[in-house]
Amino acid sequence: MRAFRVLALKSAALAAVLLGTAVAGGAPASAESGDSEPLMFGMPYVGSELTIGQASTSIGSCAPVGTSPRFDIEWLSNGVPLPAERQGEFLKLIPEDRGNRISFNVQGLCTGAKTYHSAETAPIAASTRASGWTGRGNFELLARTDDGELVLYPRTYESRWDFYDMSRNARHYSSSWDEPRVVGTGWDIFDTVFSPGDFDGDGNNDVLARDPRGNLHLYPGDGDGGWLLPSQVGSGWNIFDSIVGAGDFDGDGNNDVLARDPRGNLHLYPGDGQGGWLSPSQVGSGWQIFDKIVAPGDTNADGGVDIFARGHNGVLYQYPTDGLGHWKSPSIVGPGWDVMSEISGAGVFSPNWGNYNATRGPRNDVIGIDQEGDLHLYSPDFHVDAGLSGRGPIGTGWNVFKHLI
Secondary structure, eight states: OOOOEEEEOOOOOOOOOBOOOSSTTOOOOOOSTTOSSOOEESOSBTTOEEEEOGGGGGGGTTSOTTSOOEEEEEEEETTEEOOGGGOSSOEEOOGGGTTOOEEEEEEETTSTTOOEEOOOOSOOBOOOGGGOSSSSSOOOEEEEETTSOEEEEOEEEEEEEEEETTTEEEEEEEEEEOOOEEEESOGGGOSEEEEEESSSSSSSOEEEEEOTTSOEEEEOBOSSSOBOOOEEEESOGGGOSEEEEEESSSSSSSOEEEEEOTTSOEEEEEBOSSSOBOOOEEEEOOGGGEEEEEEEEOSSSSSSOEEEEEETTSOEEEEEBOSSSOBOOOEEEESOGGGEEEEEEOSSSSOOGGGOOTTTOOOOOEEEEETTOOEEEEEEOTTSSSOEEEEEEEESOGGGEEEEO
């Protein structure tokens, strides 16, 4: 019989997102008291932290009222227990986890010998843009000024166990900005700067930048908000008028890039996971009708990345994908987005476990800067597959930035 590690779940920083079953995009298993597959929270990407889901806390409900539930928990990779040094309340995903499926065994202190086993994650993929720049797995803003400064806005997430409804423990989250800092100068030599997430496979998020001659340069992130030595990873990219980091568009676990030519054709440049490229292909046409293309990640919790595009009339459209490089049916998000000077993804901006529906999963947010410089947050609606709901301004003075990365 395996020896499980006993622990008390404590407050810790975590950008928590609900994971599905072993099938990418599948709905997570139910995990009410007595079920055999407790839910897992976290993102199936390098840099994320995984832990047991709120709906599974009844397994440890014998803890005193108002205190943290207690569990014996063991993490597994492809069904094999991970080393002792990686066991604990949270499992931080590392580059060595790429392609593996993570699950856990859990036993409450008052459930006797009964062991519960979670569903497996989808294969762990490369770190996404939503995992930030400081190695903590949090979404963090990176913005470029007109004079070429890169400014990093780190975020801290704090969690706590609350007792409410006189019967149930739950984890709640708050988030706040850390002190911003300049992490680069001279970036005004580039006409396009964007992040594909982790492009070179070292577990840290990176930046790609195009110079006016059409050369594409990779600036590897160092995991602490700074950069390693850059290298050129492409030429001839001046044939494109819009380039975005799409995340893992084709479902191979590596981050990709989408580029539009002036005729409106959309091209996929798949990353090879080591800082290079696989063969490109055309994945769309007619995209010249849009003046802005945005890739915020998975906003509808179906396991595929979503692309948003704004028409010249200010109408915003959502183009979901199936996670394997194909499009699903698009939908209209709404009009009036021409008031925004910039639109970008926001990861899971302010995670709160109460915001997650057990049958839906994670949904990345969207942010926009209006003409007055106010920063607005928009969250997806959990009850539909498209649409965004405004949550009001979350900052002012953001018109000092040329664009968000």
